[in-house]
Amino acid sequence: MVVARVLVEAGVEDQPMQVHAEGLAGFMTYRSFHRAAERTIEENATTPVRTVRYQPREDAFQGVRAGDLEGGTGWAGRVVA
DSSP states (O other): OHHHHHHHHTTOOOOOEEEEOTTSSOEEEESOHHHHTTEEEEOOSSSOSEEEEOOOOSSSOOSOOHHHHSSSBOTTSOBOO
16 A cells, blocks of 8 residues: 555545556455555464554654665566656
C-alpha cells in the first residue's frame, strides 16, 4: 500500500486500483487507492497475513527506500516510474 500513499501524497485524483502479482493468477481490486493508503499488510510468526490500519513508525526506517519508489524496480522486478 506504499504506492497508494505515494500517489495520495502527490495529489493524484482518487480512482480504483488493481494489484497484480507476477507469477500468480488473479488480482486484488481496491475501489479507492486513497482508502488503500490508510491500510498496510501485516504478518508474523503467530498472525497470518492481514491488513491493518497504517501507522507511521517513529523511527526513520520504514522498510522501503525512496529509490525503490522512484525510478527503481518494483517488487515484481518491473520498472516503477
